[in-house]
Amino acid sequence: MSPPHSLLLLFSSMFFFTYFPGLVVSADVTLSSIEIYTTHEWLKATPSLYFQCKGDNKTELLDVKETNVSYTFKGEESWQPLTNFFGKKCKRCGVYEENKILYDDVFDEWELCPSDFTTPDGRYIHFKEKEFNASFLCPDCLPISGVSVSAPPSKNQYQSKKGMHGAVIVLLTILVLAILTLAILVIYKYWQKKKREQDQARFMKLFEDGDDIEDELGLGTII
Numbered sequence: 001m002s003p004p005h006s007l008l009l010l011f012s013s014m015f016f017f018t019y020f021p022g023l024v025v026s027a028d029v030t031l032s033s034i035e036i037y038t039t040h041e042w043l044k045a046t047p048s049l050y051f052q053c054k055g056d057n058k059t060e061l062l063d064v065k066e067t068n069v070s071y072t073f074k075g076e077e078s079w080q081p082l083t084n085f086f087g088k089k090c091k092r093c094g095v096y097e098e099n100k101i102l103y104d105d106v107f108d109e110w111e112l113c114p115s116d117f118t119t120p121d122g123r124y125i126h127f128k129e130k131e132f133n134a135s136f137l138c139p140d141c142l143p144i145s146g147v148s149v150s151a152p153p154s155k156n157q158y159q160s161k162k163g164m165h166g167a168v169i170v171l172l173t174i175l176v177l178a179i180l181t182l183a184i185l186v187i188y189k190y191w192q193k194k195k196r197e198q199d200q201a202r203f204m205k206l207f208e209d210g211d212d213i214e215d216e217l218g219l220g221t222i223i
Contacts, residue, residue, distance in 0.1 A: 004128060006204050026140070027085045027114060027138050027139075027140035028080075028084045028138065029082050029085070030135070030136065031071060031075075031081060031137075032135040032136060033073065033135045034064060034070075034134040035070040035071065036067050036068075037131060038131060039043055039067060039097065040097045040105030040107075041099055042107065047064065047065070047097050048097065048098035049061040049096070049098075050095075050097075050098065054083075054091065054092040055091075056091075057098055058096075065223045087144065088107060088113075088144060090114075091111035091113075093107035093111075095107040096106055106129055107131045108132070110126065114138065114144045117139075117141040121139060192197060
């Protein structure tokens with residue numbers, strides 16, 4: 001790969017990771033707790049619950065067996081995580097009960113988004129009346145969604161962050177100027193090389209044309 005192309009790729013990668021970090025960060029969503037208030041399958045004593053987002057595989061909640069019992073999880077179970085985000089885009093997800101005869105029963109379906117996880121520990125609680133109450137964890141969703149959960153900064157903190165922001169801008173500006181200067185220098189060197197090659201080719205062509213004229217006039221034989 002030529003130097004100009006390498007520099008362009010480097011600059012593009014830096015720009016992408018600096019200004020669009022949410023597009024490349026993966027955030028896992030785990031189930032922290034769930035309590036169901038009812039079951040939909042009358043023929044089975046134990047419900048067969050599962051969680052699924054559109055386009056993802058279903059995750060069977062085998063531990064959830066009884067109503068009005070709160071089940072808690074560590075997030076380290078073999079079936080975790082439930083799903084994951086790549087960027088800020090939401091997913092259509094739901095909690096369902098498997099039905100062996102007809103269609104699966106729906107406890108609830110909703111849009112699950114990284115911006116839903118707004119607590120300091122990245123927790124989101126979803127409640128459906130007479131159906132279930134569940135809490136989900138996604139600590140990595142906080143930087144993706146850009147949600148701030150801290151207290152309002154003091155004046156000194158604000159000035160410190162402002163100064164740091166200005167320093168980052170100055171550093172990025174210097175870095176961009178350095179890359180542009182280097183790119184211009186590489187392009188100029190490449191242009192000089194091509195110009196020398198063209199001049200040499202033109203010079204050699206003049207000699208070849210001169211020899212052809214002498215041959216046509218017979219000057220070379222006379223000399």
